[in-house]
Amino acid sequence: GQQVMQIPQYQHVQEGEDFTTYCNSSTTLSNIQWYKQRPGGHPVFLIQLVKSGEVKKQKRLTFQFGEAKKNSSLHITATQTTDVGTYFCAGYGGSQGNLIFGKGTKLSVKP
């Protein structure tokens, strides 16, 4: 079945450093979504990318969707302690509604 892989699994950074997480799908995706989950919390939708090669920015966060629509990345510039959490990418599987999540990248930020 379709798989969504994310690397790295963990990332520890000093506050002010940049952070990137990468997402790869075994099949072409119609779209990719990114979520953030704080410790003990629930996934919160960040953004959705639909077009091949699409790049979207949200303040210090930059999201990219690959040309082949099989990979994506999330880059955070100058991390802050409020960025702590696990970042998940997700794409739709064979049937609509069936969101397939990557295992996430857990980000910790040292002040």
Add this chain to the structure above:
Amino acid sequence: NAGVMQNPRHLVRRRGQEARLRCSPMKGHSHVYWYRQLPEEGLKFMVYLQKENIIDESGMPKERFSAEFPKEGPSILRIQQVVRGDSAAYFCASSRALADSYNEQFFGPGTRLTVL
């Protein structure tokens, strides 16, 4: 506008008991999705329901697990004869229409199930 509501937030059961998890979708949403999250893992899709219909249950274990979304009332995820391996966070999400490129899923706060 209240978000997706789930209760209970925490549930403790002994092995062999039944667990019932409830999810009330956002107002105006008729599509509900259940996901399971094991510690340090991503979310795994379990089942997708519309009112009174199961649309996709490909992620649901064949035994002991069932889900419903009646015409009136919340969606229920039922786990019979729970085992320790069922301990996880169970998240419900809802969308206005079929979740795809144009309809976002909104997640509830989750139910943390602990099986003793």
